[in-house]
Amino acid sequence: MMKNLLLGLGTVVITLSASAQNQITDKYGKGITILGKDSTFLMKANTRIQCRYDYQREDNNSSAVEESDRAYVRRTRIKFGGWAFSPKVKYKIEHDLLNGVTYDAVIKYNFWKNVEIWAGQTKLPGNRERVISSQQLQFVDRSLLNTVFTLDRDAGIQLRNKHKIGNMVVREMFAISQGEGLNDKSLNHPFGHEYTGRVEFLPFGNFTSKGDYFASDLKREKSQKLAIGLTYDYNQNVTFSRKVKGDILASRRNFINFHADFMYKYRGFSLMGEYANADVVNAAGKYVRHDGAVDVGFFEVGEGVNLQGGYLFNNNVELSGRYSTYIPFSNTNGGLSRQNQYTIGVSKYVVGHYLKVQSDITLAETMIGSGNWENDLIYRLQFELAF
Secondary structure, eight states, X not given: OHHHHHHHHHHHHHHXXXXXXXXXXXXXXXXXXXXXXXXSEEEEEEEEEEEEEEEEEEEOSSSOEEEEEEEEEEEEEEEEEEEESEEEEEEEEEXXXXXXXXXXXXXXXXXXXXXXXXXXXXXXXXXXXXXXXXXXXXXSSOOHHHHHHOOOEEEEEEEEEEEEETTEEEEEEEEEEOSSOTTOOOSOSXXXXXXXXXXXXXXXXXXXXXXXXXSSOTTOOSSOEEEEEEEEEEEEXXXXXXXXXXXEEEEEEEEEEEEEEEEEEETTEEEEEEEEEEEEEOTTSOEESSOOOTTTOOOOOEEEEEEEEEEEOTTSEEEEEXXXXXXEOGGGTTSSOOEEEEEEEEEEEEETBTEEEEEEEEEEEEEEETTEEEEEEEEEEEEEEEO
């Protein structure tokens, strides 16, 4: 399937490129852009690869210390986007070449002023770190908060609007989706949907080049920029321990997620913070925080915090730090453990996020008893190449 997809897309690109009447532009970091000879479509093609090395040292508070490492390709993606028939009708396709999975396949129609309707599969308007592309992260990978609380991708429709109140930019987003996660085509799950709402406030106006949705202050904002976001999500009949990820449990619950986040940038300094809260309601509507059946397991409910920041020097080297924690609710009866992660990172941006080297080291703590912690040391090194 993946081979056929690549062959088909490659044939399209070659055919369009062969026509002298098509306008073709290319620039490193911006991909290849093809404008149809009759100006009825535009297509931009990009690809990227992340090569990574991980080392982990596990210490479970005993004399047994385990070490492991691996070198591998973390991500290889190909992406197509643009518009068809009219610049008001946009599309995006993103495919994973490693696993043969299509992540994004979405159509966006700007039908009135700044209001758009989206249809298809793409990221839900959830926590800021998740919506930031994995190509444009400040560290080698996303935080512990994102692992536990992410809304991820889903198929459905979204309504998006943006407007200004004085100098402040306001964005509203609402989504109704399937609620079963990525590429779920089955009909064997109970009826129920996911409802997501998000609002964002940019009190000092827009960031340069949409900088509120890429990490690090690569544009070196000349004036202070701040973005604040709030998300509420309600997902019916969830069977995964992490909403659409994690372990499959024997019973279903209605999942509630709340996220609050901000992004601040000024003259090379960046600071991002996130708070998340997840809980479940049982089938009868009673408010509960876990599934008490011993043979079922636990929904990963609780609170999380992620705080990270960095400074970009004039030589495009950035030093950064991150603190992330997950605190399960107390009445999960010991079925879930508190986790803390402390990370220090260094990045060299050769051509922004399109060509860079990133490395970080993390101390990961997991509570294994009263006052006892399991400590893991994780080192990661990653090379990113994109065009």
